[in-house]
Amino acid sequence: MHAVLAQLVADLPDGVVVTGAAEIDKYREDFARDGSAGTPIAVVRAETAEQVQQAVRWAAEHRVPVVPRGAGTGLSGGSSAVDGGITISLDRMRAIEVDTACQVAIVEPGALNVEVKAAAAKHGLWYPPDPSSFEICSIGGNLATNAGGLCCVKYGVTTDYVLGMDVVLADGTLVRLGGKQIKDVAGLSLLKLFVGSEGTLGIITRAILRLIPAQTAGATLVAAFSTVTAASRAVVAIRGRVRCSMLELMDNTAINAVEDWRSHGLDRSTGALLLAQSDATGAACETEIDLIRECCEKEDASAVFTTSDPDEAAMFVAARRNAFLALEQRGSVLFEDVGVPVPVLPDLVAGITAIASRCEVEIALVAHAGDGNTHPIVVYDAGRPEAVAGARRAFDEVMALAIELGGTITGEHGVGRAKKAALPDQLGAEVMALNRRIKDALDPDGILNPGAVL
Amino acid sequence: MHAVLAQLVADLPDGVVVTGAAEIDKYREDFARDGSAGTPIAVVRAETAEQVQQAVRWAAEHRVPVVPRGAGTGLSGGSSAVDGGITISLDRMRAIEVDTACQVAIVEPGALNVEVKAAAAKHGLWYPPDPSSFEICSIGGNLATNAGGLCCVKYGVTTDYVLGMDVVLADGTLVRLGGKQIKDVAGLSLLKLFVGSEGTLGIITRAILRLIPAQTAGATLVAAFSTVTAASRAVVAIRGRVRCSMLELMDNTAINAVEDWRSHGLDRSTGALLLAQSDATGAACETEIDLIRECCEKEDASAVFTTSDPDEAAMFVAARRNAFLALEQRGSVLFEDVGVPVPVLPDLVAGITAIASRCEVEIALVAHAGDGNTHPIVVYDAGRPEAVAGARRAFDEVMALAIELGGTITGEHGVGRAKKAALPDQLGAEVMALNRRIKDALDPDGILNPGAVL
Incomplete structure (x- = not known):
């Protein structure tokens, strides 16, 4: 072992610095498996913020790249390891404390999203953000990517x-x-700057998260449309009248993938499915569901089904959440995360269909x-090499299309390494330069997550 | 006129650059009247973003300080003019366009908050943020301070x-x-960094603001308590059970000031008044109001009054909103804006009472x-010089108390110049240094709003 690394191993408690090749290999990639991952010289499985500081101080001194990592469920290669660097894994820092009077959770970054939700729920409180991966993703990763979700x-x-x-x-x-x-506006909004910075500006070792009173069960509406265009028009109409607590869409390809994998009882001939929820209470919930139904029927929804049975609703939500898993059964996958202004959805979808056909790939x-x-x-x-090339081309063309339509290459997954090449196309040279100025001001030696985002 | 300034006057259309002493004087101070304002060499009343760019480029070239200014209703001296500098007033840039399909308002910074609300309301949409000053404050100022309000x-x-x-x-x-x-997480959260930066990082010339469906009228509850402590305990309990759409408090001094100024029918003997609203619809609204009432009664509220008459509710809300105006009738005022974790409210209030007595001033x-x-x-x-000194001491002590209680010196008004001295006490040296690094990265010559915040 290199003398410099030996110093880090000696400085930290036994077992914190992992150097075995087999162990290290588990920390090389995230769920994007984008091929960018190198091999780090060590993984620091920190138990405390002080250990994170020690490791970063050591890295700063020796100019060793540092990749922060949560649960490794990222979908854009944000925590892909770097050759010759260290990965600081936060997976052992999982403490959660709920302050009920203040209605906050004080959490360490390795705590899973689902664990925070569960801890809050014990006190009748709710932590809303809910990525589809909420059962396996960490709060640290959620913060690093400014994660979204269904609610x-x-x-x-x-x-x-x-x-x-x-x-x-x-610098540690x-x-x-x-x-x-x-509410706190004292000084610049540094808190908000670090959220979504994907480990390029610092490593989050603790967060205070706001909780709100638990959500009521509400009701669910499922509507089938012949085309995604019609479903998208319904979405625009619904948004103008109701604040849904969920408004999700699946296209025909996604529906069939989910049904192939495990039947959820979805009609395979459906062009597009809208899944809407209202969590208003009592009669207000019925009113909202009625308004949603009205908007769907105006766009010729072929079947509208409503339920206030939580189990029945959960089945539809599971079908939606499982789409990623189901599609992974069909082959290799590239995860897109593009966003556009809502009324432009039909154009985005039409463009994606054209791209799929041109690149000879399936896009759900x-x-x-x-x-x-x-x-x-x-x-x-x-x-098949030509399929790989077609998929890569499709991936890039979808991002280019989103930009052309006034949208974004990533709404909630982050840029990471997988989307880095497309970022300047969206932001332009001047905004890229502004990003770079902030990065240089906070990490002048560029040791934090090099190769990600910028 | 100095040759350098003459160049700016010549470069911009007639009337844009104001140099007359009497005219300039109107743009020297904001509502804080904190005594820090100098006299600028000119006021640029920009009509377009290009004119803002021209003025800033000119200022950068000649190292002239630039103070951006909205409606001048700020309460912390954030737009106080600087000797030898220019003030760029955005009061002529007031365009508002509502995109109903996207549910956004595209606004220029000089548009008043109330004008954005009104433009949205024409389409059944709502722009929620509502500072007490919403009828006279500008969106640009709201963005610069990350303004809050009642909702x-x-x-x-x-x-x-x-x-x-x-x-x-x-640099223009x-x-x-x-x-x-x-949703958009492409690159660093620069958008959020500029919000609340009080003109120290850049000048906002246009904003795209999210709108949501119009709020329903709902119902209002007014509860009287013998002490602010009891009222605060009720607030903690209410927050655990209901997401009120408004939850405001007035103490006995504020109640009497309002009544002195213009009777709103408030009981002058009340120790503290809570004003709560629910905007849930139908029966859900009744349920929420019942829960709020229960929490108030548990804390021995002496009188609980509820109404679903919007005019009656508006009277109480006006009483609350008018407190600033009413108090200005009683003498000179210093506006505080301290915040603490909600359960600590009683400690803050008790401490403020002690400070008022110690400094021999009235604090509402x-x-x-x-x-x-x-x-x-x-x-x-x-x-009275000794009253001025006492007021200044009280102002500082209240901020120190908020910091001691784990809170902030400013929740929504901004640091500006009035609270600048206390900022390091709250943030500490390392966070101050971090603020400074961002500031230096974006404004290396320090021409933007010098003397504010940092």
């Missing part, structure tokens, strides 16, 4: 729930931002439709 | 509604951030209680 359409995204954070900077300094106070679509945030999923056969 | 307790603050902004940087470059897409309290954000208002006689 965002009414309840907002991760950044809306962050009141405080401890962040270890590139730990800064404490915000607190348990709900699931979407947080109410937010205009879509997940086109490119499915291809990794064994 | 924030359920609907969040300005930053939660910003989807896109055009910002003129310190205009960057376009975000867009009409609702109105609060966005549901957010723990309070406005202690120090009233004093500016003609």
